[in-house]
Every structure is written in C-alpha cells, then in structure tokens.
Amino acid sequence: MIRRDFIKTNGLVCLSAILGVFPGCSLPYEYSPYDNEVKNKFRDLTAKNLDKIKIVNNNKTFKFAFITDTHTFYDEFNNAVTALNKRDDIDFVIHGGDLTLSALHKEFTWCNEILENLNVPFFTVIGNHDFLSNGERLYQTSFGENNYTFTYKGCKFVMFDNIVWERKNTNPDFDWFNDNLKNDGSADLVIPVSHIPPYADQYDGEDSILNQILENNNIKLSIHGHTHSFYHGKKYGKTDFLVGGDIADNHYQVITIDNGNYSIENIAF
Amino acid sequence: MKKYIIHILVCCCCFNLSALGSNLNEVQTDSIKRKWYLPRDAKIQYAGNIGFLSAGITYHLAKDWYRLSIMYGSTSIHSHVHTLNTVAFKNTFLIKQFHIGDFVVAPTAGLSINFGSTHNTYRNLPNYFPNDYYFQNKIHFAPFVGAMVYHPLPYKIIKGIDFYTEIGTIDNYLLEGIRTEYVKFYDIWNLALGISIHF
Numbered sequence: 001m002i003r004r005d006f007i008k009t010n011g012l013v014c015l016s017a018i019l020g021v022f023p024g025c026s027l028p029y030e031y032s033p034y035d036n037e038v039k040n041k042f043r044d045l046t047a048k049n050l051d052k053i054k055i056v057n058n059n060k061t062f063k064f065a066f067i068t069d070t071h072t073f074y075d076e077f078n079n080a081v082t083a084l085n086k087r088d089d090i091d092f093v094i095h096g097g098d099l100t101l102s103a104l105h106k107e108f109t110w111c112n113e114i115l116e117n118l119n120v121p122f123f124t125v126i127g128n129h130d131f132l133s134n135g136e137r138l139y140q141t142s143f144g145e146n147n148y149t150f151t152y153k154g155c156k157f158v159m160f161d162n163i164v165w166e167r168k169n170t171n172p173d174f175d176w177f178n179d180n181l182k183n184d185g186s187a188d189l190v191i192p193v194s195h196i197p198p199y200a201d202q203y204d205g206e207d208s209i210l211n212q213i214l215e216n217n218n219i220k221l222s223i224h225g226h227t228h229s230f231y232h233g234k235k236y237g238k239t240d241f242l243v244g245g246d247i248a249d250n251h252y253q254v255i256t257i258d259n260g261n262y263s264i265e266n267i268a269f
Numbered sequence: 270m271k272k273y274i275i276h277i278l279v280c281c282c283c284f285n286l287s288a289l290g291s292n293l294n295e296v297q298t299d300s301i302k303r304k305w306y307l308p309r310d311a312k313i314q315y316a317g318n319i320g321f322l323s324a325g326i327t328y329h330l331a332k333d334w335y336r337l338s339i340m341y342g343s344t345s346i347h348s349h350v351h352t353l354n355t356v357a358f359k360n361t362f363l364i365k366q367f368h369i370g371d372f373v374v375a376p377t378a379g380l381s382i383n384f385g386s387t388h389n390t391y392r393n394l395p396n397y398f399p400n401d402y403y404f405q406n407k408i409h410f411a412p413f414v415g416a417m418v419y420h421p422l423p424y425k426i427i428k429g430i431d432f433y434t435e436i437g438t439i440d441n442y443l444l445e446g447i448r449t450e451y452v453k454f455y456d457i458w459n460l461a462l463g464i465s466i467h468f
Contacts, residue, residue, distance in 0.1 A: 028458070028459045028460060029315070029316035029317075029459055029460050029461070030316060030317070030318050030459035031316055031318070031320060031321040031344045032318060032319070032320060032321075032342075032344040032353050032355060032385070033318060033385065033409060033439055033441070033442075034344070034353050034385055034387045034390075035344055035353065036353075072445055072448075072449070074445070074449045074450075074451035074452055075449050075450050075451050077451075078451050101441075102406050102441055103389075104439075104441055104442075106442055106456075106457070107441075110445075110451070110452060114451070131389055132389045132390075132403065132406055133385070133387045133388070133389055133390050133406055134353065134387040134388060134389075135389070136388070136389075137388075165395075165397055165398055165402075166389055168395075169395070169397045201399065
C-alpha cells in the first residue's frame with residue numbers, strides 16, 4: 001500500500017516537473033549571463049549585411065555613418081538609430097566597437113535588437129569591453145570573424161580586431177592587418193577600422209606597431225573609438241585619425257567618400 | 270510577461286494535480302539529532318543564471334525560514350562552451366509557510382551570489398591593466414522571488430520532496446532595467462525550476 005502511494009504520489013510529482021520543464025523550453029530561461037546562445041536572426045550579421053550591400057551604379061561617391069562605444073547607453077543608441085534612419089543619403093553604418101559594457105548575453109541581445117532597426121546595412125569591429133567574460137565567443141556568434149574586409153565603390157574597408165590586454169596581453173594578428181592594408185591598385189582608398197587608436201592605452205603611440213603599419217602603408221584615414229571623445233586630425237605622420245566619441249555624446253559622424261578623397265562631418269542628434 | 274504568467278499557471282496546475290493524487294496524511298518529523306554540517310536537502314535546478322543545470326546542497330537555518338544553498342552549475346552542455354562554470358551561494362527566505370493538507374506552500378524571495386568563470390572574468394585584474402580599469406565581473410548578485418511546494422514522504426532517508434520555481438535577474442540587468450528607458454523592467458527577468466530531495 002505504501003509502495004503504491006509512493007509510486008502514485010511521486011509519479012504525479014515527476015509528471016509535474018516534466019510538464020513544468022517542457023513548456024519552459026520556449027520561455028525566457030537564462031542559463032548564464034555568459035551564455036553563447038544567440039537567436040538565429042542575430043547570427044552571422046556581418047555576412048548578412050555584406051549580402052545587403054548592393055551597388056546601384058558606378059558612382060564612386062557615397063556616404064557612410066560611424067558610431068562607436070554604445071556600451072549600455074541604450075536610449076542614446078536607439079536615438080542615434082532613429083536619427084540615422086531619417087536620412088536617405090547614408091549607404092551603411094560602421095560601429096567602432098564596445099557594443100556592450102560587460103559582454104553579457106542580454107547586453108548583446110539588446111544591442112542587436114537596436115542595430116536590427118537600422119534601415120541600412122551595418123558593420124562592426126570588436127571592442128575591448130566586448131572581449132570580457134565570454135564576449136569574444138558571443139561576438140563571433142552574432143557577427144562573425146573578428147577580422148574581415150569588404151570593398152564598396154572602390155573603397156576597401158579593413159575591419160581589424162586590435163585588442164591587446166583582453167587577449168591575455170598578446171598581440172592581435174598584425175600580419176593579417178599589414179597584408180590587408182596593402183593596396184594593389186584596385187582600391188581608390190583603403191580605410192582601416194579598429195577599436196583602439198595608437199595613441200590610446202594598450203598602445204605606445206607613435207612607436208607602436210599599429211601606428212607603424214598605418215604609416216608604412218600610407219593610410220590616409222584610420223577610424224577608431226575607445227577614447228570616448230571625438231577627435232579628427234593627424235597625430236604623428238601622414239595618417240588622419242577619426243575617433244568617434246561615445247554615443248552618450250549624442251553625435252555620430254558622416255564620412256563622404258568621393259573618388260578616393262574624403263570629408264568628415266560630426267553630426268549632433 | 271504573458272509567458273511568465275502562463276508558465277506559472279501551468280506549474281501551479283501541475284502541483285495541484287499531484288496534490289489530488291496524494292493520500293499521504295502523516296507528516297514525518299525529524300527525530301534524529303542532525304550533525305550541523307549535514308545538509309537538509311539536495312537540489313537540482315534548471316536555468317536561473319547558474320547554469321543549464323545546477324546541483325547543490327541546502328542548509329535550513331533560522332527555524333527553517335532561511336535556507337542557504339551551495340550550488341554548482343554548468344552551461345557547457347547547452348552552449349558548447351567549455352568554460353561556463355558557476356558556483357552560487359543561494360540565500361532563500363521562506364516568507365510565509367501555508368500548510369494545505371499534506372503540502373507546505375511557501376512564497377520565497379532571496380539573493381543568490383554567483384561566481385562565474387569564463388575566459389575573461391576577473392575578481393582582481395591582471396597586473397597589465399591599470400588600476401580600476403574594469404569593475405570586477407566574476408561575482409554577480411542575483412535577486413529572485415518564487416514559490417515552493419513541499420510534500421513529506423514516509424521514508425527513513427528521503428523525508429520529503431519540494432518543487433520550486435523562481436523569477437530572477439542579475440545585478441547588471443537590474444541596473445539597466447532601472448537606469449534606461451529602452452530596457453523594460455519585464456525584460457530583465459527569467460525563470461528557474463528546481464526539485465529538492467529532503468533528508
């Protein structure tokens with residue numbers, strides 16, 4: 001009798017547990033703030049955005065927008081996307097890294113949800129904050145490879161992960177960077193984009209290998225984030241640095257490319 | 270939010286179902302003087318920011334209204350990442366205990382202190398970072414509220430079983446829920462389910 005009661009009671013109790021767990025599979029369970037689970041629509045975003053870039057004519061004049069260091073400034077980030085969506089002269093948007101603050105699972109989700117609202121394609125580089133915790137893995141699942149290039153209307157963009165300290169204080173792949181900055185004549189302009197400028201922490205300024213590679217490859221314009229303050233100008237030699245402020249500054253930059261020349265506007269929103 | 274409510278209703282229905290099937294009337298009492306270091310229950314939990322699955326032991330303190338669980342959870346089997354381990358010190362307070370037939374139903378609230386381990390989680394930064402470059406990201410405080418249903422069992426070793434469900438979050442998400450308009454307060458919460466075997 002006791003055994004029957006036991007089976008009856010615990011059978012129902014186990015059934016309760018199973019019924020509780022299975023409906024839960026589609027409900028908002030969080031396994032870890034460092035979890036690498038990313039919704040399908042937020043996976044491989046770099047490849048998906050590259051597919052979206054369509055060249056409608058051979059005109060080598062175009063504009064793109066630059067934002068960076070959005071961290072957890074979600075309200076300002078959302079406002080920036082709204083402001084960018086009001087324009088019809090931007091072909092794509094580049095994000096200069098630090099998409100998150102602590103690289104946690106939901107931080108990537110919230111960032112992706114905001115980026116998803118952009119009317120134009122977007123491209124990203126990884127920032128030092130995105131490297132925290134399990135962030136590099138989450139970044140790669142969401143966006144793809146850390147280093148990649150794409151060419152648009154004769155302008156080659158070299159998107160480079162140049163994080164040092166968060167990579168256990170080891171160098172990023174400078175050989176890849178150097179190789180991809182070389183212009184075989186097919187591009188009117190080569191523009192590297194990486195998170196940390198050579199004059200900020202993690203690099204030694206003029207003597208840093210990052211700056212040497214930029215100078216040796218006669219790079220006209222190098223785009224960065226990280227410092228949280230806007231800067232545009234030359235620091236050491238030939239290379240012009242554009243460093244975006246964080247999104248809490250309520251500014252984004254618009255870069256106009258015209259047959260290998262460029263101009264920069266700092267736009268308030 | 271609607272999903273949370275539906276799920277809680279499903280869980281409540283399940284608990285009621287098991288209550289109908291029960292005719293155990295004798296609540297077992299713990300007649301053995303227990304060593305202080307012996308836990309009072311062992312539990313296994315699904316989700317709740319301490320792993321896909323986590324397991325641990327619990328001490329019942331302060332006349333049974335405060336429970337300290339020491340849990341280990343892993344997310345590797347879910348996400349194929351080998352370094353997602355969490356150790357949690359889970360403090361659960363039984364706000365009130367309702368005796369309904371053979372069952373004890375208790376609303377709960379608490380705070381879990383979670384120690385995470387990944388590639389780049391730090392309590393103290395390596396010396397190549399400047400001082401205070403990052404705030405520590407190894408320890409997260411995870412508040413939760415929930416409910417527990419306990420049923421005694423007439424056995425010498427296993428004296429009872431309880432099921433619990435919790436809605437919780439972690440400190441970082443709570444901060445964003447409060448600080449920003451974009452992150453809605455209902456966006457930050459997630460569910461956990463667990464079973465405890467009482468000794």
